[in-house]
Structures are given as structure tokens and as C-alpha cells.
Amino acid sequence: MTGFHLAQVNIGRIVGPIDGPELAGFVAELPAINKLAEESPGFVWRMVDDDGADATALRPDGADDLLLVNCSVWESVEALRDYVYRSDHLRVLSRRREWFTRMTEAHQAMWWVPAGHRPTVAEAMERIAVLREHGSGPDAFTFRDPHPAPTA
Amino acid sequence: MTDPLHEPEHPERPEDAEDAALAALGALGDPVRRRLYRFVAAAPDAVGRDAAAEAAGISRSLAAFHLDRLVETGLLETVFRRLSGRSGPGAGRPAKLYRRAGREHTLSLPPRAYDAAGRLLAEAVERAGLDRELQAVARERGAEQATGDAVETLRAHGYEPFREAGDEDVVRLRNCPFHSLAEEFPALVCGMNLALVEGLVAGPDGAADRWSAEMSPGPGHCCVALRRV
Numbered sequence: 072m073t074g075f076h077l078a079q080v081n082i083g084r085i086v087g088p089i090d091g092p093e094l095a096g097f098v099a100e101l102p103a104i105n106k107l108a109e110e111s112p113g114f115v116w117r118m119v120d121d122d123g124a125d126a127t128a129l130r131p132d133g134a135d136d137l138l139l140v141n142c143s144v145w146e147s148v149e150a151l152r153d154y155v156y157r158s159d160h161l162r163v164l165s166r167r168r169e170w171f172t173r174m175t176e177a178h179q180a181m182w183w184v185p186a187g188h189r190p191t192v193a194e195a196m197e198r199i200a201v202l203r204e205h206g207s208g209p210d211a212f213t214f215r216d217p218h219p220a221p222t223a
Numbered sequence: 224m225t226d227p228l229h230e231p232e233h234p235e236r237p238e239d240a241e242d243a244a245l246a247a248l249g250a251l252g253d254p255v256r257r258r259l260y261r262f263v264a265a266a267p268d269a270v271g272r273d274a275a276a277e278a279a280g281i282s283r284s285l286a287a288f289h290l291d292r293l294v295e296t297g298l299l300e301t302v303f304r305r306l307s308g309r310s311g312p313g314a315g316r317p318a319k320l321y322r323r324a325g326r327e328h329t330l331s332l333p334p335r336a337y338d339a340a341g342r343l344l345a346e347a348v349e350r351a352g353l354d355r356e357l358q359a360v361a362r363e364r365g366a367e368q369a370t371g372d373a374v375e376t377l378r379a380h381g382y383e384p385f386r387e388a389g390d391e392d393v394v395r396l397r398n399c400p401f402h403s404l405a406e407e408f409p410a411l412v413c414g415m416n417l418a419l420v421e422g423l424v425a426g427p428d429g430a431a432d433r434w435s436a437e438m439s440p441g442p443g444h445c446c447v448a449l450r451r452v
Contacts, residue, residue, distance in 0.1 A: 156409040161446060162438030165354070165414030173352025 075220040076115050076186050079151055080142040080195035081179035082131060083171040089127050089139070097170040100163050101125050107159060108143065113150020116189060117143040131196050142195045144184065148217045151181075155214075177202045180211040183220050243297060244330040250296040255281060256289045260298060263290075267385045267397060269302050269320035290321050300324040327403065338403070345408045354411055358418035365422020373424035373434040373449060380423060382445060394434065396420075396445035405446070413438070413446045420447045 087093035105125055108114055118141070120128035131140040145151040154160055180198040184190060202211040209218045251257050262278040263270055276286035293299040303317040329338065348357055370376045374394060377384045383397040399405055405412040420436040432451075439448035 156413075157440045157442070159438065159440075161409065161413055161440050162417075164410045165358075165417060165438065167410060168352055168354040173350075175350075 074186050075183040076188070077145045077148055077151060077181055077220070078142065078184045078188075078190045078195070078198075079145065079179065079181045080140065080190070080198060082138055082140050082174075082196075082199065083167075083178060084135070084174065085137050085139055085170055086172055088137075094170055096166070097163075098127070101127070104160055104163050108154055111150070111154040111158065113146035114154070115144040115146060115186075117141075118190070118192070118195075129192060131192050140192055140195065142190055142192070144188075144190070147220075148181070148214070152214060177213075179213065181213065181217070182211050183209075183218075241330065244328040247296045247298050247328045248330060250292060250298060253289070255279060255285075256293060259286060259289050260293055263293075263299055263321050264323045265383060265385075265397075266322075267388075269304065269322040271318050271320050275321065294321070297324055297326055298328075341404055342407065345404055345411060349408055349411050354414055357411065357415050361415045361419035362422040365419040366425050367422075369423055369425045371426045373426065373432065376423050377420065377449075382420075384449070387448075392451040394449040395439070396447060396449075397443075399445040413440070416445070417447050420449075424449060 085094055085097075089098065102124070105117065108117060118126050118129070120126050122128060126141055127139060129140050130136060130138060132138045143151075145154075155164065177199055180195075180202045182198050198211045201208075202213070205211070207213055207216040207218075209221075212218045251260060258279040259275050262275055266274075272283055272287050272290060275290060276283045279286060281289075290299065294301055299321045300323075302320050302322060304320055305315075305317050331337075348354070368376065368380075374384045377396065381398060381400040384394045385397055387393040387395055399416070401412050401416055405416065417436060417438055424434045424436055426433050434449040435452050436447050436449055438446055440446035
């Protein structure tokens with residue numbers, strides 16, 4: 072075990088209001104898929120809104136009511152990868168275009184945090200900005216180009 | 224500093240890959256060896272020399288010879304494991320077991336690069352956000368090739384279906400025909416694959432043997448599984 076955990080953020084623009092008919096399928100999947108995350112090996116924490124069930128009420132860009140944010144902390148890149156791509160989450164992920172419009176710019180980022188740290192929305196959005204500006208590096212990276220945890 | 228003129232040769236020059244593929248294919252020219260290879264490749268788990276010999280109808284020593292040749296050419300790999308039912312003191316040495324190697328061999332004469340085209344197309348589809356269009360095409364083309372016999376149809380398309388141990392109503396697929404692309408574009412390609420399998424297993428209404436496809440990813444097999452309806 073290192074003293075660092077992996078934080079991951081992704082943002083997505085939904086195709087209609089979160090409480091509308093277009094998003095009903097997505098909203099219906101959330102409880103089970105969030106529970107699956109919490110029960111997955113290596114899960115540490117996930118960001119929730121004031122309701123406490125999920126993060127669908129958070130709006131990282133106050134001017135954009137359709138932009139959702141999702142942020143979680145894991146013990147390792149592999150633990151997160153196993154959940155995202157090697158669990159039932161993949162089934163939901165393969166339906167992403169039913170609910171989210173494609174984004175041309177980077178819409179997700181990973182970075183290492185000291186174990187116990189809980190990222191804020193602002194901090195998570197800053198990491199996406201870093202990735203957009205500088206590309207993948209130790210401060211903000213992706214599954215395609217993972218960076219190891221700091222050794223200190 | 225490296226001197227470009229004296230750098231070690233790249234281990235994967237095109238002719239090396241072609242030589243390896245030719246050696247692998249050459250090893251399968253022998254019909255006995257081919258039977259052994261197919262038996263090992265189709266088995267859900269690594270198999271021992273005795274089981275392979277019996278399946279191929281040859282002696283254990285001849286099977287061992289051919290199996291080790293298949294390992295040398297990189298088509299099979301070995302694992303050492305105590306066979307189930309024997310453990311603890313007195314279980315003896317771990318048995319040498321064989322399974323299909325993960326390395327992919329591609330040989331096309333004249334050279335064709337459909338895998339490279341597949342990667343370019345996948346990236347373009349991903350960038351354009353055309354997941355649902357891809358899934359629709361996959362489902363349509365799959366349904367066109369459906370025969371009503373789900374398991375045989377999938378076998379004919381390279382999926383290597385097998386019944387899940389202990390559950391007659393679940394069929395898993397040992398092989399992912401799109402493995403490398405799926406590693407690179409998991410959401411896109413596994414979504415396409417699910418739609419394709421949905422189409423392939425679609426049987427006529429009222430058929431006796433009906434299956435539905437569902438996403439069920441796990442290590443070492445395709446992300447899609449079938450469940451009896």
C-alpha cells in the first residue's frame with residue numbers, strides 16, 4: 072500500500088434535463104451501479120450531492136445546467152479499470168450516447184491524492200483543465216497513459 | 224546517447240512477426256497437432272497431457288511431444304498447477320497443463336491491414352460519438368446471419384461458446400474476436416459486440432432454444448454471455 076490514492080473525475084453533458092424522460096433510463100441505473108462501485112475491490116470514496124445518494128444535483132459549471140460531474144477515489148488505476156471496464160458498469164457505459172452528448176475536449180482526468188483526501192468539485196475541474204491545457208502528465212492523466220503514484 | 228546506426232534491432236520487425244506467424248501455422252500443418260491444438264484451445268481451462276492425448280486418440284508420450292512443439296512455436300503456453308481434488312500433503316508435484324497462448328498471429332498474403340483500418344474506424348466513430356449507429360449496424364448484420372441455433376452461430380463467428388459449469392442456462396464465450404480493439408476502445412467495441420451477439424442469437428419466435436445476450440465481463444473471456452430465455 073502506498074500513502075496515495077487515485078482520484079478520478081469525469082464530466083458529461085446530458086441530452087436533456089436530469090428529471091426528464093430522456094434521462095429516465097440513466098437515473099434508473101444509478102442506484103445499482105453506485106452500489107456496485109462501493110462493493111468493488113479498491114473502492115475508497117465517491118462524491119455525492121446534498122441528497123447523499125449520487126452526484127446528479129452537482130453542476131460544476133453554474134452556467135451549464137446540463138453538465139454533470141462524477142468523482143471518486145480508488146486504491147489504484149487497476150481497481151478503477153476493473154470497475155469501469157470489467158464489471159456490469161460496462162453495460163451502462165456502452166449506452167453512454169443515449170444520455171450524454173459527445174465532448175470534443177478532455178472530459179475526464181485522474182490524479183494521485185494523499186490517502187484520506189476528498190477532492191472538491193473545483194479541484195476536480197482544475198485537473199480536467201490541466202489535462203486540456205498540458206495533455207497527459209503526472210498531475211492529470213488518463214487510462215491510456217497512467218502515471219504511477221508518487222513514491223514519497 | 225544512442226547511436227541510431229548501432230541501436231539494437233527492433234524486436235518486432237514486420238518480417239519477424241511474419242516469420243512467427245508462418246512458424247505457428249506451419250506447426251499446425253500436422254493433423255495430429257491440429258487436433259491437439261483445437262482441443263486445448265476449446266477447453267474452458269488449462270488441460271493436462273493425458274486428457275489431450277485421449278481427445279486426440281494418441282499416446283501420452285506422442286501428445287507430450289506435439290504439445291511441447293506447440294509451446295515452442297508460441298501457440299500454447301504451459302502452467303503448473305495441482306489438479307483439482309488433490310491438494311495438501313501427498314498431492315504430489317503440480318501437473319504441467321497447457322492452454323492457448325495470448326499472443327495473436329496474423330498472416331495475410333498479400334499483406335492486408337484490416338486491423339489497422341479497424342483501429343482508425345473505431346477512433347473516428349468514438350470521436351464522432353456514433354456508438355448507437357454502430358450498435359444498430361452490428362445488430363442488423365448479426366440478425367442477417369442468425370440461424371436459429373445460437374450456440375452454433377456464435378461458434379461459426381469465432382466466439383468459442385461453452386456452458387457455464389453448474390448452470391445449464393448460461394453460455395459464456397471463451398474468445399473475444401475483437402480483443403485488441405476492445406482493450407483500446409472498451410465502451411465502443413464491447414457495446415458493438417453486445418449488439419452483434421444480440422443479432423446473431425436472435426431466433427425465430429417460438430423456437431425451442433432461445434437465448435438472450437447480456438453484458439457479463441470477466442477475466443479471460445468475452446464481455447458478453449448468453450442466458451436461456
